[in-house]
Amino acid sequence: MAVVAIGDVNQDGFQDFAVGAPYHSTGRVSIWMGSKTGISQTPSQVIDGKDIPGGGFQTFGYSISGGMDVDRNSYPDIAVGSLDDRVVLLRARPVIHLKNSFTVTPEVISLEDCDACIEAKVCLSYTFSTGSASSQKSISFQYTVDADQQSSRSPRVRFLDNKDGKYTGKMSINPSGDCRSLKLELVSKTIQDKVAPIVFLLRVSLVETPSSGGQTLEDLSAFPVISQKNALTNKAEIHIQKACGLDNKCESNLQMTAAFTDEQNTPFPTRNGQQIFHYTTGVKKLKLMVNVSNVPSQDKKAEDAYSASLNVTIPTSLSFSSLNPKNLNVELSPGVPYLLCTLGDPFKSNQRVEIEITFETTGITIDMQEIQTELQLSTWSDQNDLQPLLRVLMVEYVLQPFFNIPLSQFRTEFSGKVIGESAMKSTSDIGSPVEFNLTVALSGKPLGNLGYLEVVFQWPSSVANQKWLLYLSEIQMTGTSKPFCVPENNVINPLNLTVSERKTRRRKRDEASLGSEQTEPQTLPNPRAVQRKPPANLDCDTGSALCQTFTCPLLGMDISANLTVRARIWNSTMLEDYNAARVLVYGRATLSLKTDKPSIKMSNYTREFTVAIDPAEAEELQYEVPLWIIIVSALAGVILLSLIVILLWKCGFFKRANTRELYEAKALKAEMKTQPSENDRLTEED
Numbered sequence: 168m169a170v171v172a173i174g175d176v177n178q179d180g181f182q183d184f185a186v187g188a189p190y191h192s193t194g195r196v197s198i199w200m201g202s203k204t205g206i207s208q209t210p211s212q213v214i215d216g217k218d219i220p221g222g223g224f225q226t227f228g229y230s231i232s233g234g235m236d237v238d239r240n241s242y243p244d245i246a247v248g249s250l251d252d253r254v255v256l257l258r259a260r261p262v263i264h265l266k267n268s269f270t271v272t273p274e275v276i277s278l279e280d281c282d283a284c285i286e287a288k289v290c291l292s293y294t295f296s297t298g299s300a301s302s303q304k305s306i307s308f309q310y311t312v313d314a315d316q317q318s319s320r321s322p323r324v325r326f327l328d329n330k331d332g333k334y335t336g337k338m339s340i341n342p343s344g345d346c347r348s349l350k351l352e353l354v355s356k357t358i359q360d361k362v363a364p365i366v367f368l369l370r371v372s373l374v375e376t377p378s379s380g381g382q383t384l385e386d387l388s389a390f391p392v393i394s395q396k397n398a399l400t401n402k403a404e405i406h407i408q409k410a411c412g413l414d415n416k417c418e419s420n421l422q423m424t425a426a427f428t429d430e431q432n433t434p435f436p437t438r439n440g441q442q443i444f445h446y447t448t449g450v451k452k453l454k455l456m457v458n459v460s461n462v463p464s465q466d467k468k469a470e471d472a473y474s475a476s477l478n479v480t481i482p483t484s485l486s487f488s489s490l491n492p493k494n495l496n497v498e499l500s501p502g503v504p505y506l507l508c509t510l511g512d513p514f515k516s517n518q519r520v521e522i523e524i525t526f527e528t529t530g531i532t533i534d535m536q537e538i539q540t541e542l543q544l545s546t547w548s549d550q551n552d553l554q555p556l557l558r559v560l561m562v563e564y565v566l567q568p569f570f571n572i573p574l575s576q577f578r579t580e581f582s583g584k585v586i587g588e589s590a591m592k593s594t595s596d597i598g599s600p601v602e603f604n605l606t607v608a609l610s611g612k613p614l615g616n617l618g619y620l621e622v623v624f625q626w627p628s629s630v631a632n633q634k635w636l637l638y639l640s641e642i643q644m645t646g647t648s649k650p651f652c653v654p655e656n657n658v659i660n661p662l663n664l665t666v667s668e669r670k671t672r673r674r675k676r677d678e679a680s681l682g683s684e685q686t687e688p689q690t691l692p693n694p695r696a697v698q699r700k701p702p703a704n705l706d707c708d709t710g711s712a713l714c715q716t717f718t719c720p721l722l723g724m725d726i727s728a729n730l731t732v733r734a735r736i737w738n739s740t741m742l743e744d745y746n747a748a749r750v751l752v753y754g755r756a757t758l759s760l761k762t763d764k765p766s767i768k769m770s771n772y773t774r775e776f777t778v779a780i781d782p783a784e785a786e787e788l789q790y791e792v793p794l795w796i797i798i799v800s801a802l803a804g805v806i807l808l809s810l811i812v813i814l815l816w817k818c819g820f821f822k823r824a825n826t827r828e829l830y831e832a833k834a835l836k837a838e839m840k841t842q843p844s845e846n847d848r849l850t851e852e853d
């Protein structure tokens with residue numbers, strides 16, 4: 168191994184040295200440069216024996232000799248020896264200190280007044296590290312200028328020469344240097360981005376002319392090495408004139424507020440800082456009201472906001488319908504869940520705008536809990552506090568069911584004898600049947616597994632003294648997964664009697680009863696009962712009746728269900744205690760929602776039903792009276808007739824009448840005038 172001081176090879180004032188490693192492969196020489204901070208960690212250059220053209224070395228670097236300037240160019244050269252009977256002369260290339268100056272003028276351009284007004288000037292010069300500023304040969308450099316190539320947008324300026332944003336040229340210069348001037352023009356006068364500076368980048372590189380490869384020693388002054396890498400680039404920028412004060416820097420102060428409103432622009436109420444939306448299927452649209460301003464506040468200026476825009480994400484459950492004011496430019500791509508609304512370029516100082524974005528609520532489903540949107544303002548002006556604004560609308564799905572008892576006033580009668588409970592076999596033994604139909608329907612979609620509706624009955628089962636009043640026979644259900652309502656507390660047919668409700672006979676009676684209800688549903692007071700005492704009201708709310716409360720869950724209901732409630736009037740109670748007056752019995756049914764989803768709401772719907780019960784004897788009595796009268800009248804008629812007959816007979820009427828036929832026969836043959844008047848004759852007789 169050979170370590171040899173080789174003088175100051177690069178002429179930087181620091182001594183350099185070379186290390187030979189002849190047995191490293193085919194041999195190697197490493198050159199280390201001295202510097203202000205000492206010797207570098209790694210060699211600045213490594214020359215391998217196998218890389219020497221035509222060398223064929225095996226032990227390159229066995230010996231090194233430095234300090235001689237063979238070609239007298241002021242840079243010391245070194246001779247490297249080997250055990251291969253060959254020596255190589257390694258000549259040092261000149262080192263140059265390059266200087267560039269890069270300017271673009273004017274610093275501020277006016278869009279209205281710039282006809283190829285931009286000039287980029289590139290100046291290059293150099294000195295050799297030996298201090299010499301003269302050279303026999305000039306050095307060729309290549310330079311490239313990039314104009315406004317930094318962002319994704321298309322360049323705003325271009326070179327006049329090639330109509331492009333990039334320009335590459337060559338300069339062959341002496342150490343004293345030279346300059347090139349390049350003219351540029353605006354690509355368009357209607358430039359979008361007036362805020363970002365137009366940046367120009369310069370890159371310089373040496374043009375390496377290939378070696379002639381001749382036998383004579385070439386002048387190395389045409390093949391220099393540039394000392395500092397940073398001298399190979401430069402940067403310049405210019406600005407576009409804006410109405411933003413003397414500094415030509417626009418500091419905007421965009422602010423916004425946003426709230427969800429209904430179609431009438433009334434903001435939805437808030438709870439715990441969040442807006443609540445009571446959704447029903449009748450609500451087709453909702454709005455997002457956004458107020459954007461650019462007004463000064465406290466220590467903030469509000470200079471023009473260039474390319475101000477608002478980006479609003481469209482919630483998945485909503486679809487964009489329209490935007491006000493109409494003159495705002497909106498970008499809305501199908502399938503992209505946001506809309507981009509251009510506010511202005513610039514959105515001027517002290518400007519305000521209210522933006523009304525209307526959405527359709529088509530995608531809101533019953534299990535949806537919230538609607539979210541994110542709003543983001545942006546501008547090319549200077550404003551670094553533009554944060555996204557999140558708006559959440561809590562959705563409460565309000566069910567609006569249809570709940571009705573179409574014939575809620577049922578009229579019936581009682582009659583017969585008091586029968587003991589133990590003697591009853593079937594429900595028909597109890598008394599007259601009572602039947603109600605309850606209909607339930609949902610608008611929109613079924614609840615599915617989100618919950619179910621239930622009907623809570625307040626059933627007047629007994630009177631205040633615990634005697635039976637309305638005995639529930641059964642509750643049949645349609646539109647639900649179960650055909651009958653069977654509440655847990657055994658309120659339906661508690662005596663376990665044979666249910667005879669569905670017999671044909673009953674049906675007919677029921678239909679007749681229902682029919683009469685349909686024709687005169689409002690005229691509850693039975694005309695025949697009017698003369699009687701005022702009706703007795705039996706109502707659980709007043710304590711005059713006792714109610715059983717039970718629930719019929721409408722499990723498995725799609726969007727509608729029907730309940731048929733069948734009951735019997737407890738005849739015995741009526742006969743014993745309410746024989747003389749009409750009885751009005753009141754009951755109630757309430758439709759309510761069972762769900763564990765807090766976002767689904769429904770008010771309770773209560774419907775009242777009544778049963779009007781009249782004693783049947785009253786009617787029978789009324790029928791008996793006319794019959795009696797008829798019989799009496801008939802008898803009286805017969806007696807009267809008999810009296811008349813007797814009277815006539817006594818008067819001899821029938822006798823005369825028998826002889827009269829003779830006269831008549833004679834008279835027919837005689838003249839008409841000879842026929843005597845019967846009356847005259849009778850008068851004469853008397």
Ligand SMILES: [Ca+2]
Pocket residue numbers: 174175176177178179180181182183200201
């Ligand atoms: Ca040196």
Ligand SMILES: [Ca+2]
Pocket residue numbers: 235236237238239240241242243244258259
């Ligand atoms: Ca030399």
Ligand SMILES: [Ca+2]
Pocket residue numbers: 411412413414415416417418470
């Ligand atoms: Ca300013």
